[in-house]
Amino acid sequence: MSSEKAILELAEKQAIYEMMAHYADRIDANDPEGAAACFAEDGLGVYWQDCVGPKAIAERLTGILDRFHATSHHLTNVQIRLTGADTATAQAYVYAFHRVKADMSTPMHYWGRWVDELRKVDGRWKFTRREVLGIGSIDRGGDDLAHPGHPGRLERDAAAADFSVKEDA
Amino acid sequence: MPDTGRIIRELADKKAIHELMAHYADRIDANDPEGAAACFAEDGIGVYWQDCAGPKAIAERLTGILAHFHATSHHLSNVQIRLTGDTATAQSYVYAFHRVKADMERPMHVWGRWIDALRKVDGAWKFARREVVSVGSIGSVRVPGDLDHPGHPGRLSR
Numbered sequence: 001m002s003s004e005k006a007i008l009e010l011a012e013k014q015a016i017y018e019m020m021a022h023y024a025d026r027i028d029a030n031d032p033e034g035a036a037a038c039f040a041e042d043g044l045g046v047y048w049q050d051c052v053g054p055k056a057i058a059e060r061l062t063g064i065l066d067r068f069h070a071t072s073h074h075l076t077n078v079q080i081r082l083t084g085a086d087t088a089t090a091q092a093y094v095y096a097f098h099r100v101k102a103d104m105s106t107p108m109h110y111w112g113r114w115v116d117e118l119r120k121v122d123g124r125w126k127f128t129r130r131e132v133l134g135i136g137s138i139d140r141g142g143d144d145l146a147h148p149g150h151p152g153r154l155e156r157d158a159a160a161a162d163f164s165v166k167e168d169a
Numbered sequence: 170m171p172d173t174g175r176i177i178r179e180l181a182d183k184k185a186i187h188e189l190m191a192h193y194a195d196r197i198d199a200n201d202p203e204g205a206a207a208c209f210a211e212d213g214i215g216v217y218w219q220d221c222a223g224p225k226a227i228a229e230r231l232t233g234i235l236a237h238f239h240a241t242s243h244h245l246s247n248v249q250i251r252l253t254g255d256t257a258t259a260q261s262y263v264y265a266f267h268r269v270k271a272d273m274e275r276p277m278h279v280w281g282r283w284i285d286a287l288r289k290v291d292g293a294w295k296f297a298r299r300e301v302v303s304v305g306s307i308g309s310v311r312v313p314g315d316l317d318h319p320g321h322p323g324r325l326s327r
Contacts (some may be wrong), residue, residue: 007173010180023245025260028321072280072304074246074262095264097280099305107307111320157271 005031011082012088012125019125020092024073032061038151039127040119046131069090070099086120091151103140110137183250186287189294190261194243204230209296210288216300233249245283255289256297260276260322269308276309281314284322 007077019038026034034057044050045057045062065071077093091113098108117129134147189208196204206215206228214220217234247262260282267277286298296297296324304321 003172004171007177007180008171011176014183019248021249024247025249025261025321029323030321030325070304070324072264072321073261074244074264074280078244097264097305098316107305 007142008155009082012082016080016088016090016125017078018120020075020114020116023102023127024075024094027061027065027073028071030065030071032058032065039130040121041125044129046129047129048132068098071103077097083115088116088118088125088138090114090116090118092116093100100152106140108139109136111135112147113151170256170300182224182252182289186246186250186257186259186294189287189296190245190248190259190283190285193262193296194245197243198241200235200241202228202235209299210290214298214300215296218222218301237270238267239270239273240266242266245265257285257287257294259283259287261286262286272306274306277306279306280304282322 008141023035023038026032026038033054036054039045039054039057041053042083043054044052045060047057047060047126049060051057051060063098063159073094073096075092075094078090079092080088080090094110094112096110096112098110100108112135113133115131115133115149116127118125120126133149133151136147138147189238193205193208196202197207203224206224209215209224209227211223213224213227214222215230217227217230221227221229221230243263244266245263248259248275249261250257250259258282263277263279263281263283265281269275281304282302284300284302285296287294288297289295302322
């Protein structure tokens with residue numbers, strides 16, 4: 001790879017990372033329109049139901065954010081694959097603290113994934129698809145065990161989960 | 170033709186600032202207030218629920234805070250940096266685990282923001298101003314303000 005190509009790819013990945021951080025910033029600023037503006041005009045936001053376009057996404061986010069006094073969405077494990085001159089896919093981890101209006105003394109904790117498809121529109125990266133996948137949550141002190149889980153999570157028989165030390169095979 | 174020289178210099182500056190932020194967290198969690206305070210410029214302001222000017226005053230304030238804790242772990246994420254030549258502004262997220270000496274069974278958890286102004290001094294980035302803003306906390310010790318934390322910078326009311 002030429003060094004120019006390497007530099008430009010680093011710059012694209014940095015721009016996508018900054019857009020993801022900006023999205024979290026807008027969510028935590030209680031700004032659903034600002035978060036929805038991170039989507040392309042035909043972008044699809046999957047928040048446990050499909051929302052097409054920034055307007056529908058902002059409405060959905062407004063309904064969700066209204067439950068909370070404060071939120072804090074911590075972005076990590078950012079993996080980006082540049083798939084073309086102006087397209088990319090990505091997966092990132094999120095842990096989110098939620099101060100719940102209905103019970104200010106018991107925060108909700110949420111662990112999940114953001115699974116994204118992106119496109120560069122007029123020089124700026126936008127989500128063409130963003131899906132929120134839950135791994136687990138603790139809500140009002142209880143566990144919610146019904147999340148879909150990590151993308152592509154493998155199933156194995158319980159017998160395979162064996163930590164005992166074997167002499168020899 | 171993209172200016173790759175400018176692009177790589179900006180990426181390098183952002184990386185250096187990110188590493189300064191990580192080094193600061195490392196020094197806090199190493200119970201090294203002087204090391205953390207050395208991340209500030211000589212006239213730097215640290216805002217830890219009160220203003221502290223200069224590394225010496227900052228180290229004293231951090232010493233008082235860190236004395237409460239048996240162990241801490243400050244997890245840096247969501248690093249957003251805006252470069253303006255040899256100065257920069259930044260916002261980053263922090264989640265911090267605190268093992269509290271007075272109650273070893275019940276850790277304190279804090280979620281917050283670091284709001285920074287930075288300046289390059291002799292080729293090294295330093296904090297010209299760093300403010301800790303809390304978004305929430307739980308545990309046996311509460312962060313000042315707690316439920317009425319100032320909250321996320323610029324948080325909107327609807």
